[in-house]
Amino acid sequence: TPAMRSELxxxxxxxxxxxxxxxxxxxxxxxxxxxxxxxxPKVGRNDPCPCGSGAKFKKCCGAAADLH
Structure with missing residues (x-):
């Protein structure tokens, strides 16, 4: 009904x-x-890995699907 429509x-x-x-x-x-x-900041492939392993990013977390 029009009244119900108006109320809604x-x-x-x-x-x-x-x-x-x-x-x-x-x-x-x-x-x-x-x-x-x-x-x-973006981590370069040849920069040290931010996880602290001491390895290059491309050999450590950069090779994985996601950072650890």
């Missing part, structure tokens, strides 16, 4: 605000983590 339409804005508030902490955490990653 009025419930949408507060529901959207509630959803935004619910997911905001997660979005901020992801954003901060990505910013922290991008702020780290």
């Amino acid at each position: 339409a009025q419930q949408i804005p507060p529901a959207v605000l509630d959803m935004h508030a619910h997911w905001l902490p997660l979005r901020l955490a992801v954003y901060q983590r990505e910013m922290a990653k991008s702020m780290q």
Whole structure:
């Protein structure tokens, strides 16, 4: 009915605000983590590995799928 449609339409804005508030902490955490990653200097292939092994990055963590 038109009355039900109008009532449901009025419930949408507060529901959207509630959803935004619910997911905001997660979005901020992801954003901060990505910013922290991008702020780290890039390790060159021939630089010492940041894991502290003393080996070149390309022979240590640079050869692996991800850093340890």
